[in-house]
Amino acid sequence: MSARDAILARLKANRPAGEFPLPDVPTFAPLVGEDWVTEFAERLGKMGGRVERAGSPADPFAPVRSRLSGAAVIASAVPEFAGNRDLAAITGPTEVNDVDVAIVRARFGVAETGSVLFTQDDLIVNAVAYLAQHLIVLLDPADIVVNIQAAYQRPEFGQASYAVLHTGPSATADIEGVLIHGAQGVRSLTVLMLPRKKRAA
Amino acid sequence: MSADDLTPRQTEDVLHPEVRAPSDESERGPGGDRLQHAEAASKPIRADAPREPQPRGAKVRGNRPIDQAEAAERFLAAPLHQKAHDERLWDVRRKRDVAAHGIPEWEELRELASQIKTHTLTHLDHYLEQFEAAARANGVHVHWAEDGADHNRIVLDILRKHGAKSLVKSKSMLTEECGFRHFMAAHDIDVIETDLGERIQQLDEEEPSHVVMPAVHKTRLDVADVFARTLGTDPDNDDAHYLAESQRETTRPLILKADAGLTGCNFAIAETGTVVTCTNEGNADLSGNVPPLQIHSIGIEKIIPKVEHLGVFIRLLSRSALGSPITQYTSHFRGPRPGTEMHMVLVDNGRSERLAMEEFWTSLKCIRCGACMNTCPVYRRSGGLSYGATYSGPIGLIIDPTFNKRKYSTLPFSSTMNGSCTNVCPVKINIHEQIFAWRKVLAEEHQIPLLKQGMMKAAGAVLSRPAAYRAAIQTADSALRVLPRFAVYNPANTWGKKREMPQAPRQSFHAWYRQNRMKKGTEA
Numbered sequence: 001m002s003a004r005d006a007i008l009a010r011l012k013a014n015r016p017a018g019e020f021p022l023p024d025v026p027t028f029a030p031l032v033g034e035d036w037v038t039e040f041a042e043r044l045g046k047m048g049g050r051v052e053r054a055g056s057p058a059d060p061f062a063p064v065r066s067r068l069s070g071a072a073v074i075a076s077a078v079p080e081f082a083g084n085r086d087l088a089a090i091t092g093p094t095e096v097n098d099v100d101v102a103i104v105r106a107r108f109g110v111a112e113t114g115s116v117l118f119t120q121d122d123l124i125v126n127a128v129a130y131l132a133q134h135l136i137v138l139l140d141p142a143d144i145v146v147n148i149q150a151a152y153q154r155p156e157f158g159q160a161s162y163a164v165l166h167t168g169p170s171a172t173a174d175i176e177g178v179l180i181h182g183a184q185g186v187r188s189l190t191v192l193m194l195p196r197k198k199r200a201a
Numbered sequence: 202m203s204a205d206d207l208t209p210r211q212t213e214d215v216l217h218p219e220v221r222a223p224s225d226e227s228e229r230g231p232g233g234d235r236l237q238h239a240e241a242a243s244k245p246i247r248a249d250a251p252r253e254p255q256p257r258g259a260k261v262r263g264n265r266p267i268d269q270a271e272a273a274e275r276f277l278a279a280p281l282h283q284k285a286h287d288e289r290l291w292d293v294r295r296k297r298d299v300a301a302h303g304i305p306e307w308e309e310l311r312e313l314a315s316q317i318k319t320h321t322l323t324h325l326d327h328y329l330e331q332f333e334a335a336a337r338a339n340g341v342h343v344h345w346a347e348d349g350a351d352h353n354r355i356v357l358d359i360l361r362k363h364g365a366k367s368l369v370k371s372k373s374m375l376t377e378e379c380g381f382r383h384f385m386a387a388h389d390i391d392v393i394e395t396d397l398g399e400r401i402q403q404l405d406e407e408e409p410s411h412v413v414m415p416a417v418h419k420t421r422l423d424v425a426d427v428f429a430r431t432l433g434t435d436p437d438n439d440d441a442h443y444l445a446e447s448q449r450e451t452t453r454p455l456i457l458k459a460d461a462g463l464t465g466c467n468f469a470i471a472e473t474g475t476v477v478t479c480t481n482e483g484n485a486d487l488s489g490n491v492p493p494l495q496i497h498s499i500g501i502e503k504i505i506p507k508v509e510h511l512g513v514f515i516r517l518l519s520r521s522a523l524g525s526p527i528t529q530y531t532s533h534f535r536g537p538r539p540g541t542e543m544h545m546v547l548v549d550n551g552r553s554e555r556l557a558m559e560e561f562w563t564s565l566k567c568i569r570c571g572a573c574m575n576t577c578p579v580y581r582r583s584g585g586l587s588y589g590a591t592y593s594g595p596i597g598l599i600i601d602p603t604f605n606k607r608k609y610s611t612l613p614f615s616s617t618m619n620g621s622c623t624n625v626c627p628v629k630i631n632i633h634e635q636i637f638a639w640r641k642v643l644a645e646e647h648q649i650p651l652l653k654q655g656m657m658k659a660a661g662a663v664l665s666r667p668a669a670y671r672a673a674i675q676t677a678d679s680a681l682r683v684l685p686r687f688a689v690y691n692p693a694n695t696w697g698k699k700r701e702m703p704q705a706p707r708q709s710f711h712a713w714y715r716q717n718r719m720k721k722g723t724e725a
Binding site for chain 1: 219220221226227228230231232236237238239240241242245246247285289292303304305306309313316317319320321322323324325326329330333339345346347351395396397398401414415416417419420421424441442444445446449452453456457458470472473475481482483484486487489490491493501506508509510511512513515516525526527528529530531532533534535536537538547549553554556557559562
């Protein structure tokens, strides 16, 4: 008998007696106020991330200008900013190891936790969200959902081959509880609140 | 950026311009306040400066019963380590309470999590088949492993087919169970742990001492020693930022040239075939997204039916583990990247047999948050390595004997039975009741030492007769009041160490009741 069949047979034979129905999960009342953008910013701040409002339409990236001007290699996955490393031309993930700043757009944000979600389509090269030194995330305030429960109603989790919630930068406190940003992945995560460009009809 | 101005960084004498200097240790939020997310302590908990050799774990001698008390004695004999460990875990436990109390529906979430797990475990054959079908439809290669050896062989086969010689991995208690690193070392596969705590433990050739914080028993001085020895860092520099950065810079090249990546699994979703990992470092995402070959090892009890159920478990996991609302990264791996292969290995390793154990099968609900360990007075004062087993602390006491009844026969006795573990468990496992049930099973099967058998017999005789119990309580209480300190705090009484005995009440409740209530004729 194959391992598969043996395991399944044992699970059937050893099933505990009794009825154990799957419970319905109720919709819980949100724990955040009505201003989701403010709630999102406050909670992401506590997780080590930062939120900036976009600058003027002429220069929406003004609030993160100092980060960008100090960067030699910028990989942009968004049409709003032209970097100097073309992610579409990358043939292997290790090629983005020298990226200083990656700019990506989040599918949505979560007010309850300050999280943002990316799929493989948003990142173009998944690894860039970890190998880059810093991450700048564009988020349309209209794309914020209220809580984690609402987030898991979104279709991405059933469709994307890779979907990830980022809540602040890479962090560790494995040495005596001392909090350190940039454990293995990005050293900082900054969310820039910038509405999506309306598609031409 | 504007917020940087609030907390200007010292930029001289640091390894990387972004790394904090020793004099400026805490990461700070936009308002300049000290951050406490991930596994960060709420206040600096720094072991005192004098060097104290790190106490090592239990002596493991083949199949012989682990002497946890002996290893605990040695941990207690290292007061700097013991104090830092105790304080650190209690701090995490307090953060957990604050996080739990912040959610009005916390108890309802625990009940839901328990019911979802119970339902899934009693229909696990169905959900595993559903998971397998979904994963195959996503283009994933699915494998089934009877036990740890089977798992290791399957992974080795995959690696050999691809000519892979090196593998980066994220933390996985399942691979610890399987003895994965030792097996791969014997087959010339270079395995590199990418979680900082786990990497420290790998470099020090120790097992993880905690399911969430593998190196929590080590002080920064210990880490400085290990890194000086293995990574060539400055032995006199024990700055946590310097040490963490040194690890980052030495691990990154290994991640880049790894032939394969492996992660564990926190939740596996039956309806979508998804593997979910929760990390703070993003190291599971590096392991899964950088190497050209991707493997996920899954304990079969990790299955949950639907994506919507993550809305329950994700809210419970990190709050229970660290008091943090969510881990920095919650990652959902469902299908391979273009041009690469993704493998998932479903591992039984005793789980299907445990399902048949009437009193113990609900331990399979465990989501490995470590809350029971953080709250346990025995664990906090003895360290995870004193258990000499993959799983330590209260959950270890009830899981370990299912792997080896003889070797772990003494572990269920390493408990004060205070029930705190049960109260903090996010999936409502009756941990302390199972600890007691294991004591009975092991006594009946003569798996426990003679001294403890005698104590159990006496306790059984006393507990079964109320009058004898009352007499015994009276004696015990008055003995506590009159015995000199050396009689209570002597080396034969392990739990007297580092604890003050409670003040014995002058009168037992029963005696008080008889005196004050029964004579008034209120008793029926």
